Amino acid sequence: MRNNWDGIWLVARREFVDQFRDWRIIAPMIIMIGLFPFIADANTREAINFMNRYGGDLILERLVPFVVLVIGFFPLAFTLGVALEAFVGEKERGTIEPLLNSPLTDSQIYLGKLLVGIVTPLIASYLSTGLYLALLLRRAVAFPSAYILLLILLLTFAHAVLMVSSAIIISVQATSIRAANLLASFVVMPVAFILQGETTLIFWGDEEVLWYAIVAVTLLSGLLVRLGLAHFRREYLLGREIDTLNLKRLAHLFSDRFTGKAKGVFNWYREELPLTLAQLRTPLLIVITIGVVAVFASYGWTIVQIPAYITITPERAEELRAYALSNASSLEMISSQLPAPVLFYHNARAILAIFLLGIASFGVLGLGLFLVNVGLVGGVLGAAKLIGFSPLLTFFAGVAPHGVFELTAFFLATAAMVKAGAQLVTPQTERSMGETLIVSIVDWCRVFVGIVLPLLAVAAVIEIYATPYILKAAFGL
Amino acid sequence: MIEAYDLSKEFNGNFWAVEGVSLNVQAGQILALLGQNGAGKTTTVRMLNALLTPTRGWARVAGYDVIKNPQEVRSNVGVLTEQHGLYVRMTGDEYLDYFGRVYKLSAEKRKARAVYLLDYFGLTEAAKRRTGEYSKGMKQKLAMARALIHDPAVLLLDEPTSAMDPEASRLARDEIARLKSSQRTIVICTHNLVEAEALADHVAIIYRGKILLSGALDELKRQVLGAAEYEAEFAESYNAEALDLPAGVEIVARNATRLRFRIESPQTTNPNLVDALTSRGARVISFYEVPRTLEQVYLRTMERAQETTYAE
Numbered sequence: 001m002r003n004n005w006d007g008i009w010l011v012a013r014r015e016f017v018d019q020f021r022d023w024r025i026i027a028p029m030i031i032m033i034g035l036f037p038f039i040a041d042a043n044t045r046e047a048i049n050f051m052n053r054y055g056g057d058l059i060l061e062r063l064v065p066f067v068v069l070v071i072g073f074f075p076l077a078f079t080l081g082v083a084l085e086a087f088v089g090e091k092e093r094g095t096i097e098p099l100l101n102s103p104l105t106d107s108q109i110y111l112g113k114l115l116v117g118i119v120t121p122l123i124a125s126y127l128s129t130g131l132y133l134a135l136l137l138r139r140a141v142a143f144p145s146a147y148i149l150l151l152i153l154l155l156t157f158a159h160a161v162l163m164v165s166s167a168i169i170i171s172v173q174a175t176s177i178r179a180a181n182l183l184a185s186f187v188v189m190p191v192a193f194i195l196q197g198e199t200t201l202i203f204w205g206d207e208e209v210l211w212y213a214i215v216a217v218t219l220l221s222g223l224l225v226r227l228g229l230a231h232f233r234r235e236y237l238l239g240r241e242i243d244t245l246n247l248k249r250l251a252h253l254f255s256d257r258f259t260g261k262a263k264g265v266f267n268w269y270r271e272e273l274p275l276t277l278a279q280l281r282t283p284l285l286i287v288i289t290i291g292v293v294a295v296f297a298s299y300g301w302t303i304v305q306i307p308a309y310i311t312i313t314p315e316r317a318e319e320l321r322a323y324a325l326s327n328a329s330s331l332e333m334i335s336s337q338l339p340a341p342v343l344f345y346h347n348a349r350a351i352l353a354i355f356l357l358g359i360a361s362f363g364v365l366g367l368g369l370f371l372v373n374v375g376l377v378g379g380v381l382g383a384a385k386l387i388g389f390s391p392l393l394t395f396f397a398g399v400a401p402h403g404v405f406e407l408t409a410f411f412l413a414t415a416a417m418v419k420a421g422a423q424l425v426t427p428q429t430e431r432s433m434g435e436t437l438i439v440s441i442v443d444w445c446r447v448f449v450g451i452v453l454p455l456l457a458v459a460a461v462i463e464i465y466a467t468p469y470i471l472k473a474a475f476g477l
Numbered sequence: 478m479i480e481a482y483d484l485s486k487e488f489n490g491n492f493w494a495v496e497g498v499s500l501n502v503q504a505g506q507i508l509a510l511l512g513q514n515g516a517g518k519t520t521t522v523r524m525l526n527a528l529l530t531p532t533r534g535w536a537r538v539a540g541y542d543v544i545k546n547p548q549e550v551r552s553n554v555g556v557l558t559e560q561h562g563l564y565v566r567m568t569g570d571e572y573l574d575y576f577g578r579v580y581k582l583s584a585e586k587r588k589a590r591a592v593y594l595l596d597y598f599g600l601t602e603a604a605k606r607r608t609g610e611y612s613k614g615m616k617q618k619l620a621m622a623r624a625l626i627h628d629p630a631v632l633l634l635d636e637p638t639s640a641m642d643p644e645a646s647r648l649a650r651d652e653i654a655r656l657k658s659s660q661r662t663i664v665i666c667t668h669n670l671v672e673a674e675a676l677a678d679h680v681a682i683i684y685r686g687k688i689l690l691s692g693a694l695d696e697l698k699r700q701v702l703g704a705a706e707y708e709a710e711f712a713e714s715y716n717a718e719a720l721d722l723p724a725g726v727e728i729v730a731r732n733a734t735r736l737r738f739r740i741e742s743p744q745t746t747n748p749n750l751v752d753a754l755t756s757r758g759a760r761v762i763s764f765y766e767v768p769r770t771l772e773q774v775y776l777r778t779m780e781r782a783q784e785t786t787y788a789e
């Protein structure tokens with residue numbers, strides 16, 4: 001451990017010292033640190049004058065933390081170059097090979113670069129905010145509380161870690177500094193959006209929520225570091241390929257992996273699909289467990305919490321029940337309002353959205369969306385119970401007929417998404433990151449096209465044309 | 478020590494840069510890896526230093542398996558890369574100190590090695606300056622010092638003297654020879670056949686990723702160029718018709734005052750031949766082995782290789 005840290009520190013220190021000998025880094029940094037606080041301070045003064053005329057102290061108080069957060073963000077964005085160049089810069093200058101030849105481990109080199117990448121922007125950012133706060137002391141405005149300041153410093157830290165851990169991944173994968181810099185906006189933009197959300201929260205005084213933001217952003221950064229380490233190969237840094245996007249090769253890789261060794265559609269279902277499904281066993285188990293827990297949790301929550309907000313008297317329950325039944329009796333009309341293909345399309349789209357969110361967040365956000373959907377089922381059953389229907393009857397008559405297909409599809413797709421996300425952050429010895437991404441997507445597509453879509457189609461037909469009648473029969477309408 | 482068997486590397490799933498390379502270099506030996514640009518020398522060296530994972534085959538370097546123990550291999554190998562790869566904003570001193578730390582040398586050892594190497598390569602004065610200001614040869618010398626900083630058991634030198642002036646390359650050669658005598662295992666990739674001949678006792682010629690020829694230098698000369706040739710020079714014109722040649726001797730060229738022989742086993746035949754010449758009244762000024770260079774071996778081998786490639 002101690003040895004490990006020595007190596008990380010060695011790599012980080014050299015780079016840290018080196019950048020202070022490079023005016024291309026120093027000059028913008030000094031300008032960023034020095035100029036912005038003064039501009040912001042001047043603006044604050046204007047705002048104070050303006051507010052004083054109208055007596056809006058409260059808003060001004062809210063404005064300062066907002067400005068501090070933004071001032072902290074600018075230096076981060078401008079010194080991101082340090083991280084973006086970390087690997088591809090050394091590669092382009094040809095200095096990477098002696099480093100790779102050395103007995104430093106992969107993680108020492110990677111984490112060393114990450115460390116400088118984070119520390120440099122943070123120094124710039126904290127100096128800049130410090131300067132602004134010092135200037136602020138001269139103004140007749142309430143100084144932000146220590147609690148808010150701590151929160152803002154931590155948020156800035158989380159932003160830095162998130163941006164730099166993404167930038168380092170880009171730096172390892174990029175083939176030229178130019179390409180890496182072009183990709184920078186993909187890192188800065190999302191964080192700028194997050195920042196916007198956070199400033200809104202600060203402005204409206206919902207600071208508590210920001211703790212979740214800090215935890216979530218830090219967690220995501222951790223996963224990004226893991227992703228980067230998992231795909232860090234000395235070999236790629238010696239690669240000679242140039243910036244060419246080989247669409248043909250990607251398409252080949254995709255179709256080869258999709259069809260596998262199958263000789264026809266039938267053969268594909270018999271030989272190939274089971275291979276992918278066999279790998280879904282563990283993720284499926286996880287998804288089912290979480291799903292079942294979510295159904296019961298939201299059912300329980302509805303039964304316990306809803307009465308606390310809405311008083312349901314027996315008369316009111318009677319009323320609601322009658323309303324629900326009258327709705328149910330006209331359910332067969334539903335096919336004219338919501339044709340089966342539309343329902344099918346909606347469901348397929350939801351599953352696709354879960355996948356896209358999932359792949360962008362290594363499974364985490366996709367799983368969240370899945371929970372919302374499953375939770376809804378528990379909520380509906382809970383509501384049924386509240387107004388006096390049997391939840392079991394409701395489930396078996398109203399959900400189960402099409403749910404057998406729809407929920408199966410839903411769970412399978414989510415399991416495939418979880419697996420794809422996990423695959424991305426798992427060390428792969430023989431595949432590049434791009435290839436792993438494609439393979440993950442293809443594996444999911446096999447499940448999606450092979451099983452999920454057919455199941456959804458069947459489910460949509462049942463839900464529109466059979467479920468209404470079963471429901472009516474079950475409730476004696 | 479270096480042992481490699483069937484070492485092969487495929488790039489991008491469609492191009493074999495190195496294929497089936499087997500090598501054996503003992504401590505105290507120097508192997509020269511010769512070949513055109515793009516033949517696969519650098520790729521081979523990178524596999525030996527566990528930088529590239531072999532697609533096929535294996536290698537043991539300094540007692541460690543390059544696939545299973547890459548870290549240990551790298552600790553015990555010194556590599557002079559084809560591009561010097563110096564950090565241009567560091568001074569020579571800082572640079573060597575940095576790599577000394579990377580190889581986990583103690584402070585005294587780092588200092589001592591740096592002082593020795595800088596002095597040896599005549600860089601002591603320049604060591605206070607940023608390496609970006611160095612000439613190409615100085616950069617290569619500093620890179621060489623970096624490769625030697627931890628006094629490694631195995632040295633892989635990729636075109637070590639390509640940018641050096643004659644004096645500097647002489648220095649580098651001397652240092653390499655000294656390392657050989659202190660039982661280091663050394664591989665040199667080079668186009669410089671004179672240098673290879675001066676240093677190496679073993680040679681491997683690589684062509685389009687495959688080893689065409691490898692072995693001890695004398696052995697290869699025999700193998701490629703045939704039996705050794707000797708030339709006799711006479712004080713006055715000499716008629717060789719009457720000469721009774723011993724078995725295994727053949728005259729391959731002649732003029733009035735010279736005769737050139739091809740001799741299968743010089744050890745046993747030469748004394749008899751000299752006897753035969755003098756007893757027939759030849760007045761011999763000199764009798765010497767016609768020098769045969771690695772260059773001849775190399776060019777002959779490449780010629781043949783290209784012929785067979787075109788034939789295919």
Ligand SMILES: Nc1ncnc2c1ncn2[C@@H]1O[C@H](COP(=O)(O)OP(=O)(O)O)[C@@H](O)[C@H]1O
Binds near residue numbers: 494518519
């Ligand atoms: N990382 C790489 N990716 C793709 N091709 C490579 C890579 N490294 C080397 N090559 C190719 O492999 C062949 C051998 O290269 P190399 O080992 O550098 O030759 P040499 O050192 O003998 O000049 C060349 O054709 C080169 O283009």
Ligand SMILES: [Mg+2]
Binds near residue numbers: 515520559635
């Ligand atoms: Mg080379």
